[in-house]
Amino acid sequence: MSSGFKVLHLMRPFQPFLPNVEEPIRKIGLNDKLIWTFIGLLIYLICCQIPLYGVYITDGADPLYMLRMMLASNKGSLMELGIQPMITSGMILQLLAGAKIIHVDQKVDEDKELFQTATKVFGILFTFGEATAYVLSGVYGTMGQLGYINALLIVVQLTVAGLVVMLLDELLQKGYGLTSGTSVFIACNIAESILWRAFSPITVNAGSDTEFEGAIIAFFHFLIAKSDKFDGIYKSFFRQNAPNLLNLIATAAVILIVVYFQGFQVKLTVSSARQRGYDFPYPIKLFYTSNMPIILQSALISNLFFFSQLLYTNFKGNFLVRLLGTWQDVDMSGRSVPVYGLVYILTPPQSILDFLFSPIKTIVYIAFVMVTCAIFSKTWIEVSGSGSWDVAKQLKDEGLTIKGYKMDPSGRNIKRYLDHYIPIAASFGGLCIGALSVFADMLGAIGSGTGILLAVTIIYGMFEQFSKARGQGRGGKILGIL
Structure with a gap:
């Protein structure tokens, strides 16, 4: 139990009323983890296909159009908001914890439970707020068209769906699945988009x-239907009105580059303080915080885009609203793009030509993405229990030490040694993730650079978890420690 009053203690009254997923009482086997992961994904996919009841129009403005893949959302369905409210609440709480405004010790069970409660409470509040903003802004029709009952039903549907997403994420995170629900939903959404744009049988004019x-x-249609085969091949690679082969090649290249960077790591030698000759490597990867920096950065951008478009829809004449973002419709489906303001500067470049025609905008965007990813990555290790002090304490508790260093009861000597690696890996890894994201955007990769980066790191992480679970099933205790 923690002593003294903390801000987190304000969450105690909410605990009895919020649904909670209990920790597994026994070790979950690999096959069971695969089954639970599949069940969670299946529930999410079903929700993506269930349309909202009470909607008057289905082709209204779409504030999340540019970010739907990364937010695992589907327009007009129960998953309209996707994971945006959940990662937004998580981002804010993590930043508050990192700034020491909220004091939380992840090693203390009560603090850990209260922090999870706070994440749910804020997640529900954000879901309710964004659902209400959607309804009031006329995305589904005006209040006169919807009526107050339908408007309330839409808000309730989106809020309950958001709670379901939180519970699915909690279920998989607490050891029932291979990874978090958030990661599974994002990877599925992005992989589906890439496959659809490669093999979609839908025709376009x-x-x-x-x-x-x-x-x-x-590509095959052009080769068969066009008499001029060279023109058919050219269109297959360079057409602008739909995905082309050059986009697919860029996507494949980015995937290979990200997988290559996943192998960058420094291996420290860890030895047992109790048993001589018991040495094994402890890897510190370049992507030390995995995909968390880009997820948090996407949450920040998505919220800016979301509120900018909603404000512009209702208050176009306001100078401050226009300064935040001026939007323009590009087709009849409700798709809008920013053409001026802060959110325009934060729009990713679509090709290398964007850098040639708008170099200042592109440089500002690159700097923003890289710096924010580095900051989020550095902050994440401090609040997620993966910083130098946390790793040093974990090694000490396991009776382990860095080879060549004597066991210090306080663990400070190990922390000082790890400080040369972990904070640098977190910050520099965040910079690299941001740079790779922009690089993929400029190549014109399908699904956006951020989307591909998320999908690859998530799938790669799941593969590692799968391999680790198999190793533990065979009695590999070292893998469990790592």
Whole structure:
């Protein structure tokens, strides 16, 4: 039990009323983890296909159009808001904890439980707030068209769906799945988008011709249908109205680069203070905080885009609103893009030509992404229990030490040694993640650079968890420590 009053103690009255997933009472086997992960994903996919009841229009403004893949959301369905409220609440609480405004010790069970309660409370509040903003802004129709009962039903549906997402994420995070629900939903959404844009059989109008949306299907269609084969191959690689083969090649190249960077690591030698000759490597990866920096950065950007478009829709004449972002419709589906203001500067470049025509905007965007990813990564290790002091304490509790260093009861000598690696890996890894994201955007990769980066790191992490679980199943205790 922690002593003294903390801000987190304000969450105690909410604990009895919030649904909670209990820790597993026994060790969950690999097959069971796969089953639970599949069940969680299946529930999410079903929710993505259930339309909202009471909606009057389905082609209204879409504030999250540019970020739906990264937010695991689906327009017009129960998953309209996706994971945005949940990661927003998590981001704010993590930053408050990092700034020491909220004091939380992840080693203390009560603090850990209260922090999870706070995340749920803020997540529900954000979900309710964003759902209300959607309804009041006319995304589903005006209040006169919807009526107060339908408007209330839409808000309730989105709020309950947001709570379901939180519980699924908690279920998988507490050891029932291979990774968090957030990660599974994001990876599924992005992988589905890439496959659809490669093999979509839907036709699109391109002037006098009809083309297939999927890049690969369009390639074979051009070869068969066009008399000028060279023109068909050229269109397959460079068409602008739909995904092309160059986009697919860029996507594959980015995936390979990210996988290559996953192997960058420094291996420290850890030895047992109790048993001589018991040495093994302790890897500190370049992507020490995995995909968390880009997830938190996406949450920040998505909220800026969300509130900017909603404000502009209702208060176009306000100078401050226009300074935040001026939006312009690009087609009849409700898709809008920022053309001026802060959110325009934070719009990722779509190709290298964007850098040539708007170098200052591109440089500002690159600097913003890299710096914010580095800051989020550095902050994350301090609040997630993966900083130098946390790792040193974990090694000490396991009776382990860095080879060549004597066991210090306080663990300070190990912490000082780890300070040369962990904070640098977190900050520099965050910079690299931001740079890779921008690089993928400029190449024109399908699914955006951030989306691909998220998908690859998530799938790679799941593969590592799968391998680790198999190793533990065979009695590999070292893998469990790592």
